[in-house]
Amino acid sequence: MTSIPDPVEGPGASPAVPGAPPPQLVRSPLSDGEWHRLHPLTPLLRGGLFLIVVIGIVFANLRDRLVFIFLPWLAPDIEDEVGEWEGAGGDPIDFIIANNLYVLAGLAVLAALIVLVAVFYTSWRFHTFRITDDDVEVRSGILFRTQRRAPLDRVQGVNLTRPMIARLLGMAKLEVVGAGADANVKLEYLSTANAEAVRADILRLASGRRLSAAGPAGALAPPRAGRVATLSQTVGREITGLIEGPEAPVTELESVVHIPVGRLVASHILSMSTLGLLFAIVAIVIGVSQGVTWLLFGFVPAIIGFGAYWVRSIVRSLRYAIAPTPDGVRITFGLFTTITEIVPPGRVHAVEVTQPIMWRPAGWWTVRINRLTGRSAADGSTDQFTTALPVGTAADVERVLRLLQPGLPDDERALVVQEGMFGPGETDTFTNTPRRAWWIRPLSYRRNGFRLTPDALLMRRGIVWRKLVILPLARLQSIGLYQGPLDRASRVTNVRAHVVAGPVSPFLAAVDRDSALALFDGVARGSVRAAFTDRTHRWAQEETSAPEPADLVRGAESAPAGASESAASGTGEDRT
Structure with a gap:
């Protein structure tokens, strides 16, 4: 196994670093050609939430037992049921209760948590990245090392994703879109300010911009306040951002297209899938009235799943915005999980303008594109990166085409x-x-x-x-x-x-x-x-x-x- 030197954590950029980008072209201290680690709270989002879910499931299944152990006066009738559980045997919880091994069980759980935390922390220590003048490179893994590179001259786009929990903590996931299947390089997670600065640096380096066209270097991070104060300020700011919008100022603030919420909801209602749903509901009602009750159990879960997908599609399309930037077309969408992607010039391989027959009276159209997303075909999230306009008028389509096909x-x-x-x-x-x-x-x-x-x-x-x-x-x-x-x-x-x-x-x-x-x-x-x-x-x-x-x-x-x-x-x- 090849030994890999410990990554450099310092924010400074040494001009002597081989392959380092020219200082005049970068703004972030992370774009200096050195190896850097991700945000310190990355293990919390990548592994801590999983532990919280597991603990929640365990507590939900052991709710009655925990009430009997710690709060027996709240459920006096549960003692007989617990006695039946202990008499049945074979359950590890019953064995612990019968032999009074509470302390030993607690120590075992604590040891397991310590091991998991150590694994997550070690994984974070070994997960590093660097940005050079030629590519974005990521190394990860403890026992089995993985190293990935995204050449800057093959970058198809840079996506900035901010899940709701990450937004509250002031963090974002940066994804450099490559030119092949499963070729993306992900940086999850960075602070929002660093993610936006790194995204701008990657696009600036990929554009081939000369040194004379770059402005002064240096927009480094502001002076640090206390961590607790900084985190509280970030949470407050991001809660406000859920209402006012998450993006920092960009070159073009105003979206060229505005989609009213009523139009967005109506476009989902006026669809063939909605007609199919109505047909299924009518069939269920008629079948149940005739005594065919199996229709109720067979179709209701499917209807609930369709309704959840319908609502999720609407929520995902909220706050849609499309605007030009010096580095390409900037598309933003999503209410809780916000996704911002910048598609550089020449990365759109095909454009399709479509109008279903049910949209014709309203004069609505949708625009979809073919582009390299760098994701595998089995990835269900690919579709959200191929819709350039969810629903709009002919004038909206003309504005979007002006951005997608400026030639x-x-x-x-x-x-x-x-x-x-x-x-x-x-x-x-x-x-x-x-x-x-x-x-x-x-x-x-x-x-x-x-x-x-x-x-x-x-x-x-x-x-x-x-x-x-x-x-x-x-x-x-x-x-x-x-x-x-x-x-x-x-x-x-x-x-x-x-x-x-x-x-x-x-x-x-x-x-x-x-x-x-x-x-x-x-x-x-x-x-x-x-x-x-x-x-x-x-x-x-x-x-x-x-x-x-x-x-x-x-x-x-x-x-x-x-x-x-x-x-x-x-x-x-x-x-x-």
Whole structure:
């Protein structure tokens, strides 16, 4: 086993530390390239709450016994029941009571607690992190050591999560989103001030910002007061924050979208799941009235679970805010557990604007995105990082698209709203399903179509659920054409774009074959152009003396189609 030196705990930054970030680019004393430990109260949140739950379960199960032992006058009739318990035998509690081993049992419990506390403390001592100019690195483990790194040039976002108990203690969990499955690096927990400063440092280093663009270094922690006084002030401030909002001032305070609570609740009521719930309730009432009582026991737990999920979804969407920052789009949501994520430029791989049929009279839409979350597919919390707008009007959608796709010109953005969301109208620039293939999409063939712009591919489909998919060409992985025997008879084909996994499905059926082939070649050339001109991996870095994108694009366009397709960086094309 390799010995690892004890981490440095001091707040100062030594400029001689190899790999340390430039002092002009960092604000937090934790971003100095040295190894640091997490907040001292981290074991309480990671392990202490578990002990509290276990103790609560034990006390709940031994409630009658504890009353008989310590407060027998409060339940004089319980003595006979305790006698039956002791006579039954085989229960460790009965053995302790019968042999008067209270002191020994208490010492055993105390020893177990001491061992657990020692394990938690040792785990905290060995859990360290550091931030260098290239990556964020975390080491953990006592017997089996784990070391993880998140390269800054592959950072997909930085999330700041504040569970309710952690908020009251002035703590937050920082999560650096990586570019792979289960690739995130978590710092849980830091003080709220340190977490916000470290998040800003990580984004600043990932942006490629030069030293001359950075301000003066140094916003260190304020002078320390007494720990008890500091904790009491923090709890009071965070209780106020539950009402007024938790976030510290940022570059853009005002959210571009405001969602009234009434609209949020109504959007959950006007959903297909609510109709299913009403149907189940009616079925239960009718069944019970006819004597089929098993419906009551079979469906009631499911209804209660759905109601809890319904309420949790509403609470999680409260305090929604979306605003621009110098380092990307800042999205905040959650009432009790507050989550703030910053999505840097170029990290959105697909955008979908959807309108269920029950929302159509109110004119509401929702916006979802595909992005790398760094989480495994089995993680149920992934969905909350893919909703950019829970419910909003068309004007709200236009504001959100302005943040998610800033490269779209204003005229193209207006076209997205007019033709992509509400279309087709009297004038339609989309290439739609030909009339001869109406039987493949009998209801939506007039709306089913695509449009290719210099920067994005638009896919429009659906009549019951209106959907518009926006695919930035710079993020497109590949595009495929698929044709079955019935499609071949109608001279149409299916188009599927390949992007990172997520809720957005970039698929379009019944596209005219010749139009699809032209789209195939257009996407190949557009992907080459977008790949050469894209600079979002280092969004604040100044231009260097690299080859001119226009020259490379002209060379790609003058090459044969097959050559340009194979030259697309990270872009492959298939024809089936």
